Amino acid sequence: MNNTFPAILLLALGLPGFSCAAQKQPVVYVSAAISPYEREAMASVMLLNTDGEHSPSCGGVAIKRSGLTVLATAAHCVRHKIDPFDPAPNAEREAKLGDTIMYSTKGWSPFVPRLNRKSTIVDLDEVHDRAILYPVQDEAPAPLDVAELCDRCTTQPVQVHAIAPVFGWAQHEGVITGRTYAGGSNWFYESSVSINFGWSGSPVINSDGRVVGITIACNSVEVLDGDHAVKTCLPDWSVFTSIQ
Numbered sequence: 001m002n003n004t005f006p007a008i009l010l011l012a013l014g015l016p017g018f019s020c021a022a023q024k025q026p027v028v029y030v031s032a033a034i035s036p037y038e039r040e041a042m043a044s045v046m047l048l049n050t051d052g053e054h055s056p057s058c059g060g061v062a063i064k065r066s067g068l069t070v071l072a073t074a075a076h077c078v079r080h081k082i083d084p085f086d087p088a089p090n091a092e093r094e095a096k097l098g099d100t101i102m103y104s105t106k107g108w109s110p111f112v113p114r115l116n117r118k119s120t121i122v123d124l125d126e127v128h129d130r131a132i133l134y135p136v137q138d139e140a141p142a143p144l145d146v147a148e149l150c151d152r153c154t155t156q157p158v159q160v161h162a163i164a165p166v167f168g169w170a171q172h173e174g175v176i177t178g179r180t181y182a183g184g185s186n187w188f189y190e191s192s193v194s195i196n197f198g199w200s201g202s203p204v205i206n207s208d209g210r211v212v213g214i215t216i217a218c219n220s221v222e223v224l225d226g227d228h229a230v231k232t233c234l235p236d237w238s239v240f241t242s243i244q
Contacts, residue, residue: 036209037163037171041106043144044203045071046165048102048116050080050095056166059202060103060133062143063211063243069140071103071119071133072243073201074216078121078131097121101133105141106169115139128186128241129216144203146243147210149176149189159207160191162215162240166198174236187242189213194235204240213240 034042047058058077062069078101079093086092099121117139123132149158161173174193182188191204195218204213218233 041169043141044163044165045103058200059165061203062141063146064143069143073131075126075129075131077201128182130241145210147212149212160204162193162202162204164199164202189240192236193238195238196233211243215240
């Protein structure tokens with residue numbers, strides 16, 4: 001059988017394998033659909049101890065600001081000891097613009113190690129307990145969108161959830177239960193999301209997957225653990241600060 005005509009036709013169509021030019025290997029693009037939780041967890045980061053211990057400290061989240069990816073967290077999460085040799089647990093602490101904060105990202109799978117990366121404090125709002133960190137852009141995780149909460153947030157149940165990187169990127173859900181004016185366009189919100197120490201700086205996210213706040217406080221109590229009194233958070237109550 002004469003195969004000349006099909007070959008000429010394929011060459012005319014420019015199909016691969018029938019050109020005299022050297023052929024490049026095809027680029028394969030893999031599009032993997034991920035769940036909303038996975039996307040939010042990948043945007044959430046774990047801040048490391050600011051006193052050089054590099055132990056897990058607080059949470060944070062990547063958001064977009066002025067076209068750049070930044071990390072939002074609680075201001076009290078980025079303070080370090082003024083005297084690094086002071087052993088007192090309540091040693092005086094401070095934070096200032098330009099300080100380096102190490103953070104860690106979540107791997108795509110249990111087989112991908114978490115990487116420790118650097119960021120710099122570029123905005124510090126102690127009044128509203130909010131800090132903005134600038135990471136190396138090509139190392140930063142994909143950011144989440146930001147949303148402002150509306151006036152009805154305390155008169156109608158608004159579902160929110162928080163993700164805590166320090167606790168293995170655990171997710172707790174709840175509703176907004178109240179708010180307190182914090183000056184300007186800022187608010188402190190109460191919610192029924194249960195947290196514990198280490199959840200500070202973690203993102204609070206609405207049902208649309210957008211960041212609405214940063215976790216800052218719980219109602220703490222002392223309980224007995226054997227012969228020792230330890231502090232823990234009461235369930236079903238926490239406070240978060242507005243994102244902007």
